[in-house]
Amino acid sequence: MNPCAMIKPIKGTLAACIALSLLAACGDQGGGEAPGEPPLAGASIGGPFELVNSAGETVRWADFDGKYRIVYFGYAYCPDVCPTDVARFMRGYAQFKEAEPELAAQVQPIFISIDPDRDTPAVVGEFTNAFSDDLIGLTGSQEQVNAAASAFSVYHEKGEENEEGGYLMNHSSATYLFGREGQPIALLPTDVGPEAVAAELEKWVF
Numbered sequence: 001m002n003p004c005a006m007i008k009p010i011k012g013t014l015a016a017c018i019a020l021s022l023l024a025a026c027g028d029q030g031g032g033e034a035p036g037e038p039p040l041a042g043a044s045i046g047g048p049f050e051l052v053n054s055a056g057e058t059v060r061w062a063d064f065d066g067k068y069r070i071v072y073f074g075y076a077y078c079p080d081v082c083p084t085d086v087a088r089f090m091r092g093y094a095q096f097k098e099a100e101p102e103l104a105a106q107v108q109p110i111f112i113s114i115d116p117d118r119d120t121p122a123v124v125g126e127f128t129n130a131f132s133d134d135l136i137g138l139t140g141s142q143e144q145v146n147a148a149a150s151a152f153s154v155y156h157e158k159g160e161e162n163e164e165g166g167y168l169m170n171h172s173s174a175t176y177l178f179g180r181e182g183q184p185i186a187l188l189p190t191d192v193g194p195e196a197v198a199a200e201l202e203k204w205v206f
Contacts, residue, residue, distance in 0.1 A: 035203050040184035045176065046071075047151030051112065051138040054125025059138055061182060068107040068205050069178040070188065073154045075115035075169050076127035082173075086111060088190040089175050090131045092197025096205070097134075099198070103205050106180075113139040114149055114156035115169050152176070177204060 049061050070089060074082030090109060097104035111128050113119035116139050119127075124137035139145065149156055156171040175188040177200070185204050189196040 038179075038185040038204065040176075040186055043184045045153050045184040046178055046182055049144070049148035049151060051140040051144055051148060052121055054121045054128070054137050056121050059136075064108050064110075065182065066180050068180060068185075069176075069182070070107060070109040071112065071152065071176045071178060072110070072174075073112045073114050073149060073152065073156070073171065074173070075113050075171075076119050076123050077115065077166075078169065085173060085175060085190045086131055086135070088194050089188055089197050090135060091194035092188070092190075092201065093134065094132070095194055095198035096201040100202065100205075104201075107201065107205055109135045111135055111137045112145075112148055112152075113137070114145060114154065114171050115158075116140055116142050116145045177201070179204075 047061065051059050053059050070093065072082075072086060072089065074086065076082075093104065093107065093109055096107075109132070111124070113124055119139045121137075121139060124139045128135040128137035138148075140148070148154075154172050154174075156169055159168040159170055161167045175190045175197075177185045177188055179185050186200060188200050
């Protein structure tokens with residue numbers, strides 16, 4: 001198993017919410033009906049953080065108040081899972097932006113590094129710019145990153161170093177959609193593809 005793709009078991013309410021979200025992503029949402037209660041409503045995911053962007057400027061969770069947020073935790077040196085996930089949700093966001101530009105302007109995609117030793121602000125900036133100028137990359141000290149990961153129920157652990165000093169990061173992989181007040185709404189189905197991501201954004205962003 002690729003260590004980058006390892007997911008630590010999540011228990012209790014969060015596990016149930018994620019299961020409901022995945023089921024919802026597979027269901028037929030046709031008919032133009034109201035979406036109902038979000039799959040992750042009431043889940044203890046998300047919270048205050050203080051990190052830095054690619055310019056070295058301090059960024060807080062509260063800075064995004066009033067906007068929907070797509071949040072993904074990963075690392076720039078990830079060989080496969082992270083770039084694949086980011087590419088998929090950003091292509092989905094781009095499709096949503098083309099169809100609903102005014103609504104898309106109210107959504108902020110965010111990539112948060114779980115490998116601050118290597119992911120400097122400049123490195124994170126290069127990584128996010130490879131996908132879209134709309135994607136914000138954040139990093140920080142180990143303490144800051146740990147606090148953010150804990151607030152978002154993200155598991156991460158450094159793998160063993162090889163002879164050259166390189167290593168992989170074991171971490172959970174999930175793409176979250178949050179509301180204007182920072183409340184968790186749903187998991188975006190990056191494993192299904194960009195079209196499914198766009199459809200989920202169309203469902204919950206209004």
